[in-house]
Amino acid sequence: MKLKRKLFSPAVFGFLLSVFISGKVYAAASENEKVVNLYSSRHYGVDNELFELFKKQSGIKVNLLQIKEASQMIERIKSEGKKSPADVIITVDIGNAWKAENADLFQPIKTDLLQKSVPSNLVEENFSWYAITLRGRAIVYDKTKIKENEIQNYEDLSNEKFKGKVLARTSNHVYNQSLVASLIQANGEEKTKIWCEKFTNNLARKPEGGDIDQMKAIYNGKGEIAIVNTYYYARLLKSEDPEDQKVVKNLGIIFPNQANRGMHINASIAGVAKYAPNKENGIKLIEFLVSKDAQEILAKMNNEYPVRTDVEWTNVLKNMGKPKFDTVTLSKVGENTPKAIMILDQVGWR
Amino acid sequence: MNKFLPIFLFLIIIFPLLSLFYHLFLPAQNIWAHLRSTVLNIYIFNTLFLSLSVMLCSAFIAVPLAWLTTKYNFLGKKFFEWALFLPFAIPSYLLAYIYYSIKENIFTINSYLAAIIILSLSLYPYVYLFSKQVFQEISPTLIYASKTLNQSELKTFWKVILPLSRPAIFSGMLLVCMETIGDFGTVDFFSIDTLATGIFRTWFGLGSITGAIQISFILFTFSITLVILESFFRKKMVFYQKQIPHNSYFEKNLNGVFKYLAFILCLAPILISFILPLIILFVNIYQLGIKSFDKEFFEIVFRSLKISSLGALLCIFIGMIFSILKKINSKNKLINLYEIISFGYAIPGAIIAISVLTSFKIVDNLIESTTLFLFHFEYKDLILSGTIFAILYAYSIRFTSISFQSANASMNKISPSIEWASKTLGKSIFQTGYKIYFPLLKNSIFISFIIIFVDIIKELPATMVLRPFNYETISIKTYNLASDERLKEASPSALFIILLGIIPVILIYFYNQKKKK
Numbered sequence: 035m036k037l038k039r040k041l042f043s044p045a046v047f048g049f050l051l052s053v054f055i056s057g058k059v060y061a062a063a064s065e066n067e068k069v070v071n072l073y074s075s076r077h078y079g080v081d082n083e084l085f086e087l088f089k090k091q092s093g094i095k096v097n098l099l100q101i102k103e104a105s106q107m108i109e110r111i112k113s114e115g116k117k118s119p120a121d122v123i124i125t126v127d128i129g130n131a132w133k134a135e136n137a138d139l140f141q142p143i144k145t146d147l148l149q150k151s152v153p154s155n156l157v158e159e160n161f162s163w164y165a166i167t168l169r170g171r172a173i174v175y176d177k178t179k180i181k182e183n184e185i186q187n188y189e190d191l192s193n194e195k196f197k198g199k200v201l202a203r204t205s206n207h208v209y210n211q212s213l214v215a216s217l218i219q220a221n222g223e224e225k226t227k228i229w230c231e232k233f234t235n236n237l238a239r240k241p242e243g244g245d246i247d248q249m250k251a252i253y254n255g256k257g258e259i260a261i262v263n264t265y266y267y268a269r270l271l272k273s274e275d276p277e278d279q280k281v282v283k284n285l286g287i288i289f290p291n292q293a294n295r296g297m298h299i300n301a302s303i304a305g306v307a308k309y310a311p312n313k314e315n316g317i318k319l320i321e322f323l324v325s326k327d328a329q330e331i332l333a334k335m336n337n338e339y340p341v342r343t344d345v346e347w348t349n350v351l352k353n354m355g356k357p358k359f360d361t362v363t364l365s366k367v368g369e370n371t372p373k374a375i376m377i378l379d380q381v382g383w384r
Numbered sequence: 385m386n387k388f389l390p391i392f393l394f395l396i397i398i399f400p401l402l403s404l405f406y407h408l409f410l411p412a413q414n415i416w417a418h419l420r421s422t423v424l425n426i427y428i429f430n431t432l433f434l435s436l437s438v439m440l441c442s443a444f445i446a447v448p449l450a451w452l453t454t455k456y457n458f459l460g461k462k463f464f465e466w467a468l469f470l471p472f473a474i475p476s477y478l479l480a481y482i483y484y485s486i487k488e489n490i491f492t493i494n495s496y497l498a499a500i501i502i503l504s505l506s507l508y509p510y511v512y513l514f515s516k517q518v519f520q521e522i523s524p525t526l527i528y529a530s531k532t533l534n535q536s537e538l539k540t541f542w543k544v545i546l547p548l549s550r551p552a553i554f555s556g557m558l559l560v561c562m563e564t565i566g567d568f569g570t571v572d573f574f575s576i577d578t579l580a581t582g583i584f585r586t587w588f589g590l591g592s593i594t595g596a597i598q599i600s601f602i603l604f605t606f607s608i609t610l611v612i613l614e615s616f617f618r619k620k621m622v623f624y625q626k627q628i629p630h631n632s633y634f635e636k637n638l639n640g641v642f643k644y645l646a647f648i649l650c651l652a653p654i655l656i657s658f659i660l661p662l663i664i665l666f667v668n669i670y671q672l673g674i675k676s677f678d679k680e681f682f683e684i685v686f687r688s689l690k691i692s693s694l695g696a697l698l699c700i701f702i703g704m705i706f707s708i709l710k711k712i713n714s715k716n717k718l719i720n721l722y723e724i725i726s727f728g729y730a731i732p733g734a735i736i737a738i739s740v741l742t743s744f745k746i747v748d749n750l751i752e753s754t755t756l757f758l759f760h761f762e763y764k765d766l767i768l769s770g771t772i773f774a775i776l777y778a779y780s781i782r783f784t785s786i787s788f789q790s791a792n793a794s795m796n797k798i799s800p801s802i803e804w805a806s807k808t809l810g811k812s813i814f815q816t817g818y819k820i821y822f823p824l825l826k827n828s829i830f831i832s833f834i835i836i837f838v839d840i841i842k843e844l845p846a847t848m849v850l851r852p853f854n855y856e857t858i859s860i861k862t863y864n865l866a867s868d869e870r871l872k873e874a875s876p877s878a879l880f881i882i883l884l885g886i887i888p889v890i891l892i893y894f895y896n897q898k899k900k901k
Contacts, residue, residue: 113741114745
């Protein structure tokens with residue numbers, strides 16, 4: 035009995051200690067290995083395959099910390115400060131890139147290879163980050179009900195003739211926030227507010243579900259037009275599921291604003307962290323991500339547009355057409371997002 | 385030592401929460417003016433409306449079922465007794481995704497209604513568990529007395545049973561309420577703006593973390609009000625319960641139509657919120673093929689299993705200590721302080737994660753400057769950030785409330801004379817705790833283990849933000865795929881969230897069976 039009692043508190047402390055140590059051991063890993071520590075807010079299976087390939091080619095292991103919400107990832111890196119193990123930071127959506135840049139998380143990187151691979155309008159002006167893939171925010175429509183030339187610009191979606199026909203996901207989602215932020219840049223706050231008001235009035239239902247759900251809703255006759263990301267549409271086109279084929283059969287896609295600034299894009303970007311302990315490996319990783327091999331895999335597996343101009347597009351992407359991308363408003367999207375939210379709150383686009 | 389250690393432990397748990405208070409005094413620019421003039425009223429109304437509706441709905445489902453399975457005997461009763469708890473293993477956002485995916489038309493009904501139904505169906509087990517426990521402890525003599533007075537069964541339930549069990553039922557409803565006001569996945573999916581979605585919109589969209597934390601303090605105030613309300617109810621009701629009756633001799637057999645009615649009543653919630661979703665997941669997995677279950681998949685499953693058990697044990701350990709201290713120091717002023725531990729549950733996981741990051745930063749800086757000052761040695765690595773310890777720390781802040789409350793409830797039924805006897809024999813606080821309270825609290829420990837274990841399996845934001853490199857858990861994997869609108873591919877991991885959640889439920893069942901014998 036006495037023995038039991040004596041063992042009790044050491045057991046408890048032992049438990050706590052082992053918990054602590056197991057955490058430390060995990061973090062330390064083996065030290066001889068060449069590694070690069072990646073903080074990413076992308077959450078796609080294809081990325082893991084790329085990292086495997088990178089390890090095969092360079093011998094460098096990618097340690098991945100994936101935090102889906104960029105603002106949270108930024109908080110984590112900020113709190114780690116100068117000791118942060120982060121080498122490379124990847125965010126989805128340009129607004130998030132701006133937030134990271136604003137928090138001073140990057141260091142400028144300029145290599146010949148990177149500059150040759152990524153067009154200069156997709157690189158931050160101080161070389162803090164490079165875009166690695168692009169997705170467009172397109173408009174899909176029911177081909178049996180809407181004529182192709184009825185809609186040409188995002189701006190047209192506020193037309194009263196579409197009342198009760200437009201579908202969109204909630205404006206809590208960054209894709210919609212960034213779109214509105216780009217509209218603010220293109221047309222000014224006043225006009226954008228009026229546009230948002232009219233757009234919200236045109237909604238067929240209170241926003242719910244994701245982008246694919248909007249396309250399904252068109253199929254189910256709940257609306258005729260929806261704003262969706264290109265890679266969801268491409269995924270349905272490619273899908274072998276007969277349900278998906280039914281949904282996509284009558285759907286047409288419109289790349290908006292082709293006669294002017296181009297379609298709003300959603301870029302994934304990568305940059306080297308300010309206090310990167312493995313800076314060289316970090317640069318190699320980014321160079322790899324914009325290499326021909328990697329870009330082809332990203333396009334093929336995840337239906338994203340390559341940033342390289344010399345990579346051939348997959349058939350699915352080609353069949354959708356070749357859009358002009360809006361790189362003009364890109365740099366102001368992050369800065370305009372809070373304004374966009376305020377407008378969205380005011381007009382009641384949930 | 386005896387006085388110092390608990391206070392130290394208390395401070396460790398409370399420290400991150402305190403670090404949040406600092407944000408209360410920061411100006412959040414123009415955010416509040418904007419929120420007040422636009423969405424704040426909607427946030428508050430929706431949060432109140434939703435949490436009240438879900439609370440009432442889940443009580444409406446759970447209390448009759450708990451009563452039915454405790455006091456009556458009918459077809460499949462033994463199975464239903466524990467199976468009714470199974471829907472707890474399914475995160476509510478998953479339930480929403482699953483139903484949405486099979487038939488979009490189901491939700492042509494109002495999205496509020498859809499959210500209320502989904503949340504109630506996945507949260508009612510909290511109320512079920514608490515009411516079941518208390519029903520089992522109510523002495524049959526009370527019911528006999530009521531019968532002797534010629535009261536109908538319904539009236540007996542209404543006049544005798546319900547008032548006696550109100551505190552316990554309310555405890556369950558309280559957890560339901562806190563889960564509802566903290567829920568993000570489900571309400572976001574149906575685009576209902578609540579304070580929880582407002583926190584993230586303010587943080588991610590408006591870019592104000594201070595504003596987000598300030599909104600989460602509104603949530604916090606809600607919860608505190610509820611906790612105070614609950615303890616007010618508790619104080620008014622004193623349990624005069626001396627012995628725990630053996631109740632099997634009291635079970636009444638149901639006959640005729642009632643037998644089938646009871647069967648259907650019990651089957652319905654399990655069917656809708658457990659069996660049907662499970663079938664859908666199985667169909668998805670069948671279509672996907674077995675290839676998704678590779679070595680890496682099972683590594684993830686085992687990691688989740690490990691971290692959830694560790695986390696649950698840790699929370700129970702801390703909860704027990706504070707509950708013992710609260711009991712022992714019941715005349716001491718500190719008791720009110722200890723209650724603060726409960727409030728962690730009312731803070732969204734993402735905000736707790738931030739509080740943990742902030743406090744780690746402070747500790748890391750402190751260690752760095754100390755080592756630099758004392759040994760002229762610069763510590764290059766982060767000591768706490770990015771370790772399993774960080775995740776466990778967040779869990780213990782958020783979930784200790786459950787074990788603390790549950791232990792307190794049982795502790796209140798233990799006569800103080802037992803403790804006095806132990807004191808007379810010269811035993812220390814911890815010896816008394818280990819020798820006396822621990823065995824008496826076994827039941828409540830088991831129950832809090834299930835709840836915390838399953839909660840951690842399902843936990844998402846804190847794990848995501850605080851985890852080490854290459855540390856994927858089953859719920860993160862599921863969420864990533866589901867939020868990329870790949871529900872089919874998410875099915876294998878979703879299935880395992882549910883399977884892992886079932887394990888403790890089954891364990892408890894067998895434990896209870898053994899005890900009955």
